[in-house]
Every structure is written in C-alpha cells, then in structure tokens.
Amino acid sequence: MLRSCTAGLRSLWALRGRREGAPRLSTDLQPARRLFSTEKAVHKDWALPNPSWSKDLKLLFDQFMKKCEDGSWERLPSYKHTCTQKNEDFKTYFLDPQLVEEGLSQAQLFTRGFEDGLGFEYVIFNNNDEKRTVCLFQGGPYLQGIPGFLHGGAIATMIDVALGSCAAVSGGAIMTANLNINFKRPVPLCSVVVVNSQLDKLEGRKLFVSCNIRSVDEKTLYSEATGLFIKLDPKKKFNIKEFHSSLRKAAPPLEEAVVSSPALVIHC
Numbered sequence: 708m709l710r711s712c713t714a715g716l717r718s719l720w721a722l723r724g725r726r727e728g729a730p731r732l733s734t735d736l737q738p739a740r741r742l743f744s745t746e747k748a749v750h751k752d753w754a755l756p757n758p759s760w761s762k763d764l765k766l767l768f769d770q771f772m773k774k775c776e777d778g779s780w781e782r783l784p785s786y787k788h789t790c791t792q793k794n795e796d797f798k799t800y801f802l803d804p805q806l807v808e809e810g811l812s813q814a815q816l817f818t819r820g821f822e823d824g825l826g827f828e829y830v831i832f833n834n835n836d837e838k839r840t841v842c843l844f845q846g847g848p849y850l851q852g853i854p855g856f857l858h859g860g861a862i863a864t865m866i867d868v869a870l871g872s873c874a875a876v877s878g879g880a881i882m883t884a885n886l887n888i889n890f891k892r893p894v895p896l897c898s899v900v901v902v903n904s905q906l907d908k909l910e911g912r913k914l915f916v917s918c919n920i921r922s923v924d925e926k927t928l929y930s931e932a933t934g935l936f937i938k939l940d941p942k943k944k945f946n947i948k949e950f951h952s953s954l955r956k957a958a959p960p961l962e963e964a965v966v967s968s969p970a971l972v973i974h975c
C-alpha cells in the first residue's frame with residue numbers, strides 16, 4: 708500500500724537532485740519561503756498536476772478536464788494566498804481592517820501549506836447545473852493517523868473544503884456552522900479518493916450539503932458527511948476588538964485557570 712507513496716517521494720527527491728539517505732524531509736523543509744520569492748509563485752494555481760500525483764490521480768484529472776470541454780464542468784482554481792475576487796470581497800465586507808493588517812499578511816490556506824505530495828493534493832471540479840462538486844484527493848505521508856492510514860482530522864479537513872467549495876459556488880462568502888461525519892473505513896495513506904458533494908437545500912442564508920468519499924473504483928465507501936454552511940451577513944463584520952474582549956471575559960488568566968482547573972492544561 709505504501710509502496711506507491713514511497714516511490715512517489717523517491718521520485719520527488721530525485722527530481723530535486725537528492726539521493727536516498729540525503730537529509731530527512733522533516734529537517735529539510737523550506738517550501739513556503741522558497742515559493743514566496745516570486746509573484747508568479749505566490750499566485751500559482753495549486754489545483755494542477757505536480758510530479759507527486761499518482762497515476763490514478765492524473766487519470767481522473769484528465770477525465771474531468773475532458774468533461775470541462777463542453778462547459779458542463781469547471782475546474783476550481785486554488786491559491787495559497789488571497790488573490791481571488793471572492794477572497795478580496797470577503798476581506799472587504801466581513802473583516803475588521805485591523806485584523807486584515809495584523810493577521811493576514813503571513814496567512815496561507817491550511818491545505819496548501821505542505822510541500823508537493825506530503826500533505827493535501829487535491830483538485831475540485833464543479834457542475835453548476837447539478838449543484839455538485841467532485842474533489843479528487845490524494846493524502847500524503849504527513850497526514851498519517853494510525854500507521855498507514857489518513858488522520859481523521861485530515862479527512863475532516865478535506866470534507867470541510869469539499870463541502871465548503873460546493874456551498875461557496877452557490878452561496879459566495881460562507882462559513883462552516885456544522886459538520887457531521889461518519890468514518891466507515893480507514894483511508895490508506897497516499898491513496899486517491901473521490902469526494903462527491905452536493906447542495907441538498909438552500910434555506911435563507913443556510914446551505915445544506917452532503918458528501919461521500921469513495922475509492923477510485925467506487926467499491927469502498929470510506930466516509931459520509933453532511934454540513935451546514937451559513938452565508939455571511941455583511942452587517943455582522945468580524946470585529947477583532949470585540950473578539951479579544953469577549954475572550955478576556957470568557958476565560959480567566961492562564962495561571963488562575965491552571966490552579967482552579969488542572970484539566971485545562973492541554974498538551975498538543
């Protein structure tokens with residue numbers, strides 16, 4: 708099972724002119740800084756094949772690109788950094804300007820923060836008429852949970868992204884309000900899975916979506932999930948000052964919290 712993954716990583720190292728036994732990946736990762744060096748890299752669309760993609764992923768990608776030719780499907784681009792009009796609108800209408808200045812300059816999309824092949828490799832296709840999306844996903848070795856299998860949190864993340872994208876196509880600026888996931892079979896690390904999502908119901912600002920995750924041959928059902936996404940209300944801007952003062956009211960200072968409740972000390 709892990710053979711294809713190891714092979715993928717070896718070819719990745721080979722591409723970068725490294726031999727086996729060369730510096731370990733974990734101590735040798737400087738991807739983000741390297742990528743920030745040019746404008747072109749910053750605005751790179753990551754939902755496109757790279758050398759870490761397996762044969763299965765490339766094959767499915769090609770099949771969906773074919774479906775895009777008649778306009779019934781479209782590939783959704785994916786960027787590490789804010790650069791779509793949708794994201795700009797989000798900042799303008801929903802965020803406190805102070806939050807934008809203080810917090811967002813270094814920010815990048817969580818699922819695109821790994822070096823090629825090590826984390827989330829995925830591409831999402833949208834069918835507007837049918838209100839559904841298909842996400843092709845290959846989870847890399849840094850997403851391991853129990854040995855040889857994907858971490859449940861990584862699966863939940865992809866479900867959030869897949870369902871969120873499905874909802875965002877219809878709803879624009881949305882946020883996840885509820886996710887409900889049934890993990891039915893563990894997903895082998897580095898395998899390719901298909902996340903089929905669809906918009907079930909639109910009710911005011913509420914978008915109800917559901918999805919399933921299956922193997923490429925469709926024989927294995929890995930997970931099923933439903934989600935509720937809320938279309939954001941521009942009248943309810945996220946206000947950083949309000950947020951901080953509500954936090955202070957809700958939580959006592961750390962020392963106080965530790966003394967009164969040792970269970971609050973969480974190691975992560």
Ligand SMILES: CCCCCCCCCC(=O)SCCNC(=O)CCNC(=O)[C@H](O)C(C)(C)COP(=O)(O)OP(=O)(O)OC[C@H]1O[C@@H](n2cnc3c(N)ncnc32)[C@H](O)[C@@H]1OP(=O)(O)O
Pocket residue numbers: 793867868869871872875881882883884885911912913935937938939940943
């Ligand atoms: C193209 C890009 C695609 C990218 C996809 C990426 C996906 C990633 C998305 C995320 O990770 S978002 C991060 C995780 N989510 C959050 O942090 C959200 C935290 N929650 C909130 O900020 C607010 O609760 C939220 C914005 C979701 C809703 O607040 P609002 O003040 O706008 O809504 P309001 O409370 O007025 O509720 C609106 C309706 O939704 C209902 N509602 C809200 N939260 C609910 C809930 N949790 N369960 C059930 N119903 C809920 C609520 O009852 C009401 O129903 P009615 O209209 O029928 O009265």
